[in-house]
Amino acid sequence: MWSVSDDALVAGLAAGDEDAASAFVQRFQRRVYGLARTIVVDDRAAEDVAQEAFVRAWRHADAFDHRRGSVVGWLLTITRNLAIDAVRIRRPLAFDPAVLVGLDQPSGEREPHELVQLGVDTERLRAALAQLPEEQCRAIVLSGLLGYTAREVGEAEHIPLGTAKTRIRAALIRLRAALVSEETTE
Amino acid sequence: MSIFSCREVRELAPELALGLLGGTERAEAIMHVDECARCQALVLELTETADALPLLAPELEPPAGFEHRVLSQIHSRRRWNRRRFVPTMAAVAAVAAVAILSVTAVHVVEANNSSSTVPRSAAARAPVAVEMRDTVAGVSAGWAYVTGGHSVAVTVDYGVSSGRYHVQLTRADGGAQSLGTMTVNGNRGSWTGRSARTITRGSTLALVDAAGRAVCHGTVTTGA
Numbered sequence: 140m141w142s143v144s145d146d147a148l149v150a151g152l153a154a155g156d157e158d159a160a161s162a163f164v165q166r167f168q169r170r171v172y173g174l175a176r177t178i179v180v181d182d183r184a185a186e187d188v189a190q191e192a193f194v195r196a197w198r199h200a201d202a203f204d205h206r207r208g209s210v211v212g213w214l215l216t217i218t219r220n221l222a223i224d225a226v227r228i229r230r231p232l233a234f235d236p237a238v239l240v241g242l243d244q245p246s247g248e249r250e251p252h253e254l255v256q257l258g259v260d261t262e263r264l265r266a267a268l269a270q271l272p273e274e275q276c277r278a279i280v281l282s283g284l285l286g287y288t289a290r291e292v293g294e295a296e297h298i299p300l301g302t303a304k305t306r307i308r309a310a311l312i313r314l315r316a317a318l319v320s321e322e323t324t325e
Numbered sequence: 326m327s328i329f330s331c332r333e334v335r336e337l338a339p340e341l342a343l344g345l346l347g348g349t350e351r352a353e354a355i356m357h358v359d360e361c362a363r364c365q366a367l368v369l370e371l372t373e374t375a376d377a378l379p380l381l382a383p384e385l386e387p388p389a390g391f392e393h394r395v396l397s398q399i400h401s402r403r404r405w406n407r408r409r410f411v412p413t414m415a416a417v418a419a420v421a422a423v424a425i426l427s428v429t430a431v432h433v434v435e436a437n438n439s440s441s442t443v444p445r446s447a448a449a450r451a452p453v454a455v456e457m458r459d460t461v462a463g464v465s466a467g468w469a470y471v472t473g474g475h476s477v478a479v480t481v482d483y484g485v486s487s488g489r490y491h492v493q494l495t496r497a498d499g500g501a502q503s504l505g506t507m508t509v510n511g512n513r514g515s516w517t518g519r520s521a522r523t524i525t526r527g528s529t530l531a532l533v534d535a536a537g538r539a540v541c542h543g544t545v546t547t548g549a
Contacts, residue, residue: 160399164392172387174379186388193395194402195483202464208376215379224487224511261380268381282343283378289345304340311339315374 145210153200164193167211171218178222178285188225192218223286267317271310278303279310327357334364342371348536355461455530455543459484466541469530474523477504479530480515485540490532492516493539497527507532 143151143162151159171192176185195217203213268276274296281287281295293303329337334357340346341354358365455469457479467481479492487510491503500522507516509532524530524545531542 157396157400160396161392164395168387168391168395169384170380170382172391173385174382176385177382182388186391189387189391190395190398194398197399198402199464199483208373211380212376215382216376219379220484221512261377264374264377264381279378280381282345283375284381289340307343307345308336308339311342311371311374315371318374319370 146205149196149200149203149210152197153203160197163196167214168193170211171214174215174218175222178219179225184225185222188218188222191221195221219286226286263318264314267314270317271313275306275310275313278306279314282307283311327353327360329353329357331357331361331364334358334361335367338364338368338371339375341368342375344375348534348538352536352538453545453547455545457481457530457532457541457543459541460531460539466532469543471524471530471545474525475519475521476517477520477524477530478515478517479507479532481509481532481541482513485509485512485514485532487511488534490514490534490540492518493531493533494520494522494524495529495531496522497525503533 143159145166148159148163148166152163168189172185172189175188175192176182179185179188192214196214199217203210207213268279271279277296278292281292282289287295289304289307290300292298292307293300296303298306327334334341334354337346337350337354341351341358346354358368453471455471456465457467457469458464459466462484464484466484467479469477469479471477477492477494488508490507490509492505492507493501493503495501502520502522504520505516505518507514526545526547529542529544531539533539
């Protein structure tokens with residue numbers, strides 16, 4: 140079952156195949172729980188979010204369209220939305236967003252099947268993030284990963300709303316440009 | 326026609342891709358993107374990058390027994406859905422049977438040129454299910470049920486942000502009215518109420534946010 144593609148697992152999930160459901164959960168549970176825990180901070184709430192994310196994925200598996208994105212992207216988007224809804228009050232950040240995404244650490248080795256394609260893989264994205272000015276990196280991690288609104292980014296960073304929006308916009312555009320540039324030089 | 330120009334949408338594109346825009350800005354930007362291939366391409370590129378950002382979260386081992394608990398939930402909900410499916414199908418069959426009887430009765434009455442009672446009322450009391458779909462993503466957000474042409478129940482459980490929404494009825498003739506206010510919390514919410522005007526086929530029910538944007542909607546496609 141581990142050699143089966145992500146798309147095939149989703150198809151199995153949609154068809155009610157219990158082996159496929161089990162393999163699907165095993166394959167993605169660390170990513171889903173990790174993202175949920177990162178956003179909601181609380182262990183118990185993270186588990187609730189992660190469980191609900193898998194149930195939602197099962198319920199909507201028959202509507203998954205691989206032409207619109209990867210399985211892991213779809214599943215993590217579900218997880219992120221649930222986690223953001225679960226967080227009613229933002230706690231002060233107890234960590235640096237750049238540290239959170241591991242920009243200060245070696246990337247480590249990953250198995251080939253873990254180098255997930257979303258148009259970009261995580262290591263290339265991490266490298267592109269590391270090229271950003273620190274304040275832009277923090278802004279895009281807060282908004283793109285943790286789901287902060289521009290206003291919340293402004294409050295967390297003690298900057299005006301307009302500055303927060305400018306940093307988020309600039310960061311995403313530069314990230315995209317870096318990734319596209321890398322693709323064309325490969 | 327959107328009020329935004331290409332220049333304005335290009336400026337807002339990163340926030341649109343990250344899902345940070347709300348209300349009128351989001352609705353107008355999406356309207357523009359739907360009609361402009363160049364802006365659409367830009368937003369799609371940025372969305373691809375934005376969608377990759379959650380991959381940066383550290384992977385963590387969930388608590389022991391997590392997989393078992395997830396599979397148990399799926400299993401129990403699957404069984405529940407099957408149980409629910411049977412009465413739903415029975416209700417559909419009942420509606421169909423009553424409708425057939427009604428049509429038959431109408432034909433008989435018309436053939437006899439009589440004005441005696443036509444058994445329409447039973448069909449009118451059977452609930453009509455309307456799937457509420459997310460206006461942007463098109464995925465199912467929940468269901469509305471219209472009973473007797475006036476009673477309305479709306480329930481959502483997916484993809485609707487927490488907040489207060491107007492339950493808006495737009496009749497087939499274009500007239501629109503708010504039937505009440507529904508609160509959504511953690512993607513879930515339900516509301517029941519009545520419409521003074523009869524809800525007929527072709528009417529649309531929608532949840533409308535404070536900015537006037539319909540976040541999900543469904544159209545009555547069978548007789549209500």
